[in-house]
Amino acid sequence: xxxxxxxxxxxxxxxxxxxxxxxxxxxxxxxxxxxxxxxxxxxxxxxxxxxxxxxxxxxxxxxxxxxxxxxxxxxxxxxxxxxxxxxxxxxxxxxxxxxxxxxxxxxxxxxxxxxxxxxxxxxxxxxxxxxxxxxxxxxxxxxxxxxxxxxxxxxxxxxxxxxxxxxxxxxxxxxxxxxxxxxxxxxxxxxxxxxxxxxxxxxxxxxxxxxxxxxxxxxxxxxxxxxxxxxxxxxxxxxxxxxxxxxxxxxxxxxxxxxxxxxxxxxxxxxxxxxxxxxxxxxxxxxxxxxxxxxxxxxxxxxxxxxxxxxxxxxxxxxxxxxxxxxxxxxxxxxxxxxxxxxxxxxxxxxxxxxxxxxxxxxxxxxxxxxxxxxxxxxxxxxxxx
Amino acid sequence: xxxxxxxxxxxxxxxxxxxxxxxxxxxxxxxxxxxxxxxxxxxxxxxxxxxxxxxxxxxxxxxxxxxxxxxxxxxxxxxxxxxxxxxxxxxxxxxxxxxxxxxxxxxxxxxxxxxxxxxxxxxxxxxxxxxxxxxxxxxxxxxxxxxxxxxxxxxxxxxxxxxxxxxxxxxxxxxxxxxxxxxxxxxxxxxxxxxxxxxxxxxxxxxxxxxxxxxxxxxxxxxxxxxxxxxxxxxxxxxxxxxxxxxxxxxxxxxxxxxxxxxxxxxxxxxxxxxxxxxxxxxxxxxxxxxxxxxxxxx
Numbered sequence: 001x002x003x004x005x006x007x008x009x010x011x012x013x014x015x016x017x018x019x020x021x022x023x024x025x026x027x028x029x030x031x032x033x034x035x036x037x038x039x040x041x042x043x044x045x046x047x048x049x050x051x052x053x054x055x056x057x058x059x060x061x062x063x064x065x066x067x068x069x070x071x072x073x074x075x076x077x078x079x080x081x082x083x084x085x086x087x088x089x090x091x092x093x094x095x096x097x098x099x100x101x102x103x104x105x106x107x108x109x110x111x112x113x114x115x116x117x118x119x120x121x122x123x124x125x126x127x128x129x130x131x132x133x134x135x136x137x138x139x140x141x142x143x144x145x146x147x148x149x150x151x152x153x154x155x156x157x158x159x160x161x162x163x164x165x166x167x168x169x170x171x172x173x174x175x176x177x178x179x180x181x182x183x184x185x186x187x188x189x190x191x192x193x194x195x196x197x198x199x200x201x202x203x204x205x206x207x208x209x210x211x212x213x214x215x216x217x218x219x220x221x222x223x224x225x226x227x228x229x230x231x232x233x234x235x236x237x238x239x240x241x242x243x244x245x246x247x248x249x250x251x252x253x254x255x256x257x258x259x260x261x262x263x264x265x266x267x268x269x270x271x272x273x274x275x276x277x278x279x280x281x282x283x284x285x286x287x288x289x290x291x292x293x294x295x296x297x298x299x300x301x302x303x304x305x306x307x308x309x310x311x312x313x314x315x316x317x318x319x320x321x322x323x324x325x326x327x328x329x330x331x332x333x334x335x336x337x338x339x340x341x342x343x344x345x346x347x348x349x350x351x352x353x354x355x356x357x358x359x360x361x362x363x364x365x366x367x368x369x370x371x372x373x374x375x376x377x378x379x380x381x382x383x384x385x386x
Numbered sequence: 387x388x389x390x391x392x393x394x395x396x397x398x399x400x401x402x403x404x405x406x407x408x409x410x411x412x413x414x415x416x417x418x419x420x421x422x423x424x425x426x427x428x429x430x431x432x433x434x435x436x437x438x439x440x441x442x443x444x445x446x447x448x449x450x451x452x453x454x455x456x457x458x459x460x461x462x463x464x465x466x467x468x469x470x471x472x473x474x475x476x477x478x479x480x481x482x483x484x485x486x487x488x489x490x491x492x493x494x495x496x497x498x499x500x501x502x503x504x505x506x507x508x509x510x511x512x513x514x515x516x517x518x519x520x521x522x523x524x525x526x527x528x529x530x531x532x533x534x535x536x537x538x539x540x541x542x543x544x545x546x547x548x549x550x551x552x553x554x555x556x557x558x559x560x561x562x563x564x565x566x567x568x569x570x571x572x573x574x575x576x577x578x579x580x581x582x583x584x585x586x587x588x589x590x591x592x593x594x595x596x597x598x599x600x601x602x603x604x605x606x607x608x609x610x611x612x613x614x615x616x617x618x619x620x621x622x623x624x625x626x627x628x629x630x631x632x633x634x635x636x637x638x639x640x641x642x643x644x645x646x647x648x649x650x651x652x653x654x655x656x657x658x659x660x661x662x663x664x665x666x667x668x669x670x671x672x673x674x675x676x677x678x679x680x681x682x683x684x685x
Binding site for chain 1 (some may be wrong): 409411415434435436437438439441443444445446448468469470473474475476477478479480506507508525526534535538563564565567569570573585586587588589590608610634635636656657658671
């Protein structure tokens with residue numbers, strides 16, 4: 001039996017796709033270049049890579065172009081592509097100390113080993129429009145990097161100006177104010193094993209690092225506004241390049257396969273600690289790490305991590321301490337998909353609702369009126385007899 | 387080929403899956419098949435699985451889609467329906483994705499001719515026969531979700547056959563509305579043990595599951611669960627001995643039953659169509675059933 005032509009739907013889908021394409025092109029002008037998106041909309045690319053669960057800035061830029069800048073759609077495109085890739089191998093745990101930092105700050109101490117490195121950041125900018133960007137001169141644009149890097153540009157970027165520095169946490173640990181690192185739990189690949197509850201911390205961290213930035217922020221913000229206040233301090237926030245070490249296929253020795261930009265955040269909290277109950281009071285730790293330069297997301301993740309650990313240790317008292325509540329609701333691809341599905345036809349279920357409503361009203365208006373469809377559950381006919 | 391059709395056409399070349407029959411890689415298919423077997427062995431039990439991201443959005447049938455892709459062989463004949471119709475946009479979209487990634491699989495709109503039927507919200511009116519597999523797209527796999535938000539607690543309740551709160555909910559509905567206000571996704575006990583959410587099929591369809599000859603597989607992609615009703619298994623809607631389960635009545639103003647304005651059927655689930663003049667007409671929801679009924683009456 002060959003393909004059966006189906007009426008209606010096929011041409012409607014094609015027309016909808018065409019109109020979408022028209023929307024992006026109807027104003028004329030030049031098509032936006034994927035490389036332009038990748039470099040000039042870098043934070044958007046970082047976000048899409050993070051939520052897409054895959055560091056592929058070129059495809060992320062394509063996704064942004066294809067989705068006309070819709071971050072949820074773009075991350076979905078990348079995630080759908082990612083799920084078709086085989087898992088080639090797993091790396092050994094990587095350490096944040098190996099991060100070559102471009103920026104690192106601590107709000108816990110004024111002076112830290114390795115120094116505060118402000119690096120690129122918008123925290124202390126006045127958010128006033130730079131109207132000159134409305135019509136930017138290409139020569140002036142190219143002069144920005146050339147003036148900064150000198151003759152070495154092009155070919156040199158901020159990544160080559162970075163180095164490793166010690167962690168602020170190490171100083172706290174040396175003083176006994178923070179628990180020593182626990183032996184790492186086995187990593188959980190949440191794309192291959194479903195999350196079940198109670199959820200091991202590696203799975204929770206994996207879910208959060210690819211969580212939707214706004215969703216994760218909302219959860220973290222609840223803890224900041226009193227729904228399980230953490231009393232947090234940013235021990236360290238760093239952004240830089242993490243060398244990815246893979247075992248060599250022949251020798252098995254670890255070799256650097258490349259590097260990914262990541263933002264890593266460690267918060268310490270006065271309330272909540274990792275030591276056993278009978279140990280003297282110490283600080284609690286919350287950890288966040290995500291692709292690219294996404295400081296708000298990394299901090300939010302660290303807050304949620306601490307909050308979830310508090311819930312696991314002391315019982316859930318606040319929404320953000322509940323693993324199911326946080327982890328099942330921060331995934332952008334799943335929540336966006338399900339939210340969109342309400343646009344699908346629901347004629348059948350709504351018809352059933354209406355029938356129920358009419359029956360219910362009829363009975364309330366005319367109590368005692370006759371009713372019978374199936375009077376005995378035993379007499380419900382077998383499915384194939386209907 | 388025009389630009390518009392390029393962007394809307396799915397082919398094996400641009401799905402990113404390379405040469406995989408059925409889009410999914412072998413590991414994903416193995417996991418799905420194992421979960422399906424387990425689900426058939428423990429009727430009604432929700433088997434967790436990893437659930438891959440598909441190029442179709444969550445909520446649009448990714449659970450059913452993954453099941454279909456893991457089940458289909460080139461000898462199969464596929465029917466895809468959404469709201470009882472083969473030509474609704476979501477059904478069309480899912481069907482063309484499956485056909486593009488499963489070369490050899492034939493498509494049909496005839497319920498009787500299909501070996502695999504993927505559906506959203508309906509069970510065909512035409513009786514199913516042995517050898518057929520129904521694949522349901524499931525938004526909420528757990529019938530206890532309406533009374534308990536925590537999955538950890540729900541799993542425990544299922545393990546302990548603790549459905550008391552669900553029955554209390556039905557009772558409270560009767561007191562408040564004189565009706566159980568669960569209209570679709572009506573909870574049903576499978577093989578006397580697990581209570582399932584039969585997916586948002588209307589009550590009308592629920593009795594069709596009872597001792598059906600076909601295999602019924604339920605896939606929840608977003609919630610990452612697979613469950614099943616094996617052939618010839620009892621499926622009983624939750625009810626009270628003095629308040630029996632009822633299906634949609636489609637009662638007209640005279641107390642009779644609405645009939646299909648197209649084929650005249652008085653024994654099918656109906657769509658209510660609001661006319662421009664404010665009037666209403668009723669029509670079969672199951673498109674294939676309506677067509678077949680019309681052909682028969684014309685013969």
